[in-house]
Amino acid sequence: MELFGYADTIWLPFVFAALMGVSILLYVVLDGYDLGVGILTPFASDAEKDMMVASIGPFWDANETWLVLAIGLLLVAFPAAHGLILSTLYLPVFFLLIGLILRGVSFEFRVKARAKYKEFWNWMFFAGSLLATLSQGFMLGLYVMGLQFTAGTFLFAALCALALTVGYAFIGATWLILKSEGDLQLRAIRWAKECIWGLVIGIGAISLATPLVSPRIWDKWFSFPSMLYLSPLPILSLLGLWLLWRSFRHLPGDGDRWAWVPFVTALGLFTLAFLGLAYSFYPFVVPEQLTIYEAASAPESLFIILIGACFVVPTILGYTALAYWVFRGKTKALRYD
Amino acid sequence: MMDTLILSRIQFAANISFHILFPTITIALGWFLLFFKLRFQWTGDLKWMEAYRFWVKVFALSFAMGVVSGITMSFQFGTNWPGFMETVGNIAGPLLAYEVMTAFFLEAVFIGIMLFGFSRVPSWLHTLATFLVAFGTTMSTFWIIVLNSWMHTPQGFEMIDGVAHATSWWEIVFNPSMPYRLVHMLLASGLTVAFLIAGIAAFRYILGDRKETVRSQIRVGLTFAALLIPVQIFAGDMHGLNTLEHQPAKVAAMEGNWETRSNVPLVLFGMPNEETRTNDYAIEVPNMASIILKHSPDGVVPGLNDFVAEDGTIEHPPVAKVFWSFRVMVATGMAMLLLSWGSLVFLWRRADDGRRFAIRRLPKPLLWALVPMALSGWVATLAGWYTTEIGRQPWLVQGVMTTEMAVADVPAPMVLSTLLGYLAIYAALLLAYCGVIVYLAVKARHDDALESLTPASGEAVVDVIAREDRGGAVPAE
Ligand code: HDD
Numbered sequence: 001m002e003l004f005g006y007a008d009t010i011w012l013p014f015v016f017a018a019l020m021g022v023s024i025l026l027y028v029v030l031d032g033y034d035l036g037v038g039i040l041t042p043f044a045s046d047a048e049k050d051m052m053v054a055s056i057g058p059f060w061d062a063n064e065t066w067l068v069l070a071i072g073l074l075l076v077a078f079p080a081a082h083g084l085i086l087s088t089l090y091l092p093v094f095f096l097l098i099g100l101i102l103r104g105v106s107f108e109f110r111v112k113a114r115a116k117y118k119e120f121w122n123w124m125f126f127a128g129s130l131l132a133t134l135s136q137g138f139m140l141g142l143y144v145m146g147l148q149f150t151a152g153t154f155l156f157a158a159l160c161a162l163a164l165t166v167g168y169a170f171i172g173a174t175w176l177i178l179k180s181e182g183d184l185q186l187r188a189i190r191w192a193k194e195c196i197w198g199l200v201i202g203i204g205a206i207s208l209a210t211p212l213v214s215p216r217i218w219d220k221w222f223s224f225p226s227m228l229y230l231s232p233l234p235i236l237s238l239l240g241l242w243l244l245w246r247s248f249r250h251l252p253g254d255g256d257r258w259a260w261v262p263f264v265t266a267l268g269l270f271t272l273a274f275l276g277l278a279y280s281f282y283p284f285v286v287p288e289q290l291t292i293y294e295a296a297s298a299p300e301s302l303f304i305i306l307i308g309a310c311f312v313v314p315t316i317l318g319y320t321a322l323a324y325w326v327f328r329g330k331t332k333a334l335r336y337d
Numbered sequence: 338m339m340d341t342l343i344l345s346r347i348q349f350a351a352n353i354s355f356h357i358l359f360p361t362i363t364i365a366l367g368w369f370l371l372f373f374k375l376r377f378q379w380t381g382d383l384k385w386m387e388a389y390r391f392w393v394k395v396f397a398l399s400f401a402m403g404v405v406s407g408i409t410m411s412f413q414f415g416t417n418w419p420g421f422m423e424t425v426g427n428i429a430g431p432l433l434a435y436e437v438m439t440a441f442f443l444e445a446v447f448i449g450i451m452l453f454g455f456s457r458v459p460s461w462l463h464t465l466a467t468f469l470v471a472f473g474t475t476m477s478t479f480w481i482i483v484l485n486s487w488m489h490t491p492q493g494f495e496m497i498d499g500v501a502h503a504t505s506w507w508e509i510v511f512n513p514s515m516p517y518r519l520v521h522m523l524l525a526s527g528l529t530v531a532f533l534i535a536g537i538a539a540f541r542y543i544l545g546d547r548k549e550t551v552r553s554q555i556r557v558g559l560t561f562a563a564l565l566i567p568v569q570i571f572a573g574d575m576h577g578l579n580t581l582e583h584q585p586a587k588v589a590a591m592e593g594n595w596e597t598r599s600n601v602p603l604v605l606f607g608m609p610n611e612e613t614r615t616n617d618y619a620i621e622v623p624n625m626a627s628i629i630l631k632h633s634p635d636g637v638v639p640g641l642n643d644f645v646a647e648d649g650t651i652e653h654p655p656v657a658k659v660f661w662s663f664r665v666m667v668a669t670g671m672a673m674l675l676l677s678w679g680s681l682v683f684l685w686r687r688a689d690d691g692r693r694f695a696i697r698r699l700p701k702p703l704l705w706a707l708v709p710m711a712l713s714g715w716v717a718t719l720a721g722w723y724t725t726e727i728g729r730q731p732w733l734v735q736g737v738m739t740t741e742m743a744v745a746d747v748p749a750p751m752v753l754s755t756l757l758g759y760l761a762i763y764a765a766l767l768l769a770y771c772g773v774i775v776y777l778a779v780k781a782r783h784d785d786a787l788e789s790l791t792p793a794s795g796e797a798v799v800d801v802i803a804r805e806d807r808g809g810a811v812p813a814e
Pocket residue numbers: 489517518519521522524525526528529569570572573574576577580587666667668669670671673713714717718719720721722723724725728
């Protein structure tokens with residue numbers, strides 16, 4: 001089947017790469033803020049911890065489901081790449097999973113187990129969030145380095161792990177600015193100010209490293225006229241940073257007026273960074289080894305998923321919006337009633 | 338030193354066994370919660386609200402365990418079994434994608450509203466959310482069982498250059514074993530939860546917690562158990578007949594039948610011996626296997642020796658494992674039948690005040706027996722899955738690809754280390770999970786019965802609960 005003159009072996013893989021990109025991005029920003037909140041818990045008092053967990057309680061499960069979708073799409077649309085990437089990243093994936101397990105069950109155990117174990121589960125909650133984030137950053141770093149293991153790539157991956165941790169803590173802090181009030185909000189503003197540098201360094205390091213590692217990527221960015229088309233990416237990012245910095249000076253504003261600015265701007269920054277990465281790597285799904293067109297599954301299978309996705313994804317977005325609407329405003333203590 | 342294949346298999350089995358424990362509970366418990374909620378709305382009787390409030394905690398905990406172990410599952414294919422998706426990805430992929438799109442998001446979003454939205458959304462929306470979560474877990478079951486059944490009885494595809502391509506989605510989804518497996522699994526979940534509810538309530542009762550809600554929960558659990566178990570046995574029998582048609586080697590292993598012949602006895606007990614290819618110490622009921630499988634004493638039943646190649650290669654599954662798993666499942670099913678109907682016979686007799694279904698009419702030993710039976714569903718479900726899955730070996734997708742073909746080329750020590758890691762964490766979490774459920778049961782005794790506080794209208798109830806729960810997510814002590 002053709003679409004705008006493109007064969008289905010061309011447009012279907014492209015559409016699926018885009019879908020996968022969107023779900024990875026959604027996963028990163030959504031689970032990013034709740035993992036970030038987890039990473040910040042040790043720096044808060046016990047009562048604040050409860051509020052922090054309560055602010056993400058109704059959302060984390062759905063946030064994590066975007067990861068399942070992203071992995072599912074990779075597996076479904078690009079089976080060859082899926083096996084290659086995941087078996088190369090065997091150990092980091094294991095740590096990611098252990099982290100997600102510990103974090104996920106701690107939500108429940110910290111309030112259902114005997115009170116004397118609460119502290120233990122609070123630590124597990126933190127440890128799980130941290131472990132999951134570090135592994136994700138590490139995997140990102142290795143991926144950027146073309147999935148090669150050398151001392152250098154390892155170091156770079158470790159740097160990415162740290163940067164992503166700070167980045168998630170940052171977006172977590174901006175989420176808390178939006179959802180909390182009083183002392184906790186003040187604290188969150190401070191956390192956000194402290195973490196923003198980590199984010200800048202992280203994005204900077206990856207932006208510098210990617211073109212240096214691959215001449216192909218270098219050419220994609222630093223040639224005329226693509227430099228011109230791409231200039232909005234860095235310019236908008238700088239603008240975002242400036243906006244963030246200004247908003248911090250005005251926070252907490254009268255009647256909480258600016259509280260949403262940091263979170264929304266953080267979403268924007270993550271999106272811009274992601275677009276940059278996507279541009280660099282297209283059309284490869286495994287960097288420099290396998291393109292999305294080589295790795296794609298049979299068109300008839302992709303097509304049947306696409307039909308479903310056209311109906312289901314808008315519905316999902318609809319009821320996700322409903323959930324954010326139901327739990328809008330400042331967080332209250334979570335209760336089963 | 339064990340090789341990558343066997344280690345990966347053990348790791349997969351460990352992960353899926355851990356995962357299935359929690360869906361087995363959440364699939365049916367979602368519907369039970371809806372039942373409790375609707376009973377409360379219709380009768381205004383607070384004991385149903387108390388039941389809801391107790392079990393929703395168990396649900397939330399089980400759901401979280403199910404989600405995190407499920408995420409582990411979805412990575413397994415890539416990390417350990419890349420060959421699976423490369424060969425049958427065109428079929429398995431869309432099925433898994435539909436599961437994520439139609440089920441996982443539904444349950445993950447609405448569980449937030451179901452758990453924490455009670456006083457934020459109108460009652461109808463909360464009931465709807467409860468329904469959608471239950472519906473979502475059932476949809477998950479549908480899609481994953483479709484995939485699993487297709488692996489047992491594949492159809493609706495053609496192989497091109499060693500890769501499966503779909504030819505008919507209808508045939509893929511409605512493959513021959515799917516309806517049987519789906520029904521059997523859903524009933525298994527219903528039974529697991531029925532016995533869990535009855536067992537935990539019996540435990541509370543024995544500890545001296547005699548609230549009306551506890552007694553009602555014993556009744557509800559036992560009634561559902563008694564209703565479901567005969568259906569399950571019938572469905573299991575049908576399932577077996579279906580398997581006989583499509584995977585005769587599996588049934589031969591289940592029955593411990595070596596030779597293809599008529600008048601095959603039912604082996605009640607025995608030690609299948611693959612060296613001598615006979616059963617040691619067998620205790621048998623003459624002709625019974627022929628009667629069950631062929632409905633006539635001289636029905637011919639296929640035997641394991643038919644599945645040995647000319648050169649001696651074994652092409653049937655490991656016999657003893659399948660044979661024993663099957664017996665554990667059936668024995669547990671029989672225990673469920675005896676216990677649920679036995680209890681109902683006692684409950685049916687009138688108490689001194691002339692009322693039926695008084696829990697104190699239940700003899701002590703029966704009441705005590707209900708407590709360990711809280712875990713019977715887990716035992717039977719695991720045993721059933723072991724029968725099914727080990728019975729499919731050496732095939733991964735029956736007749737299409739073997740398990741060996743799918744395995745990743747990851748060094749064995751690496752698989753061993755992750756396997757040990759998973760095992761350690763699963764053991765710890767299982768302990769914590771069971772500990773917390775026992776703790777919740779013990780603690781519930783000290784919760785004031787809502788009924789003693791009794792205002793009747795819905796809004797007042799929310800009020801009472803709110804007062805009682807001040808402190809929110811922080812537990813009372
Ligand atoms: C509460 C759980 C439970 C109980 C009481 C039973 N089963 Fe079962 N059984 C399952 C839970 C289960 C299961 C976990 O759900 C399985 C695994 C795969 C499946 O579809 O169902 C299963 C599989 C399974 C299979 C293998 C199907 C295959 O070849 O793939 C057979 C033949 C039976 N069952 C038959 C029975 C019989 C005759 C029972 C009579 C007592 C019985 N089951 C009780």
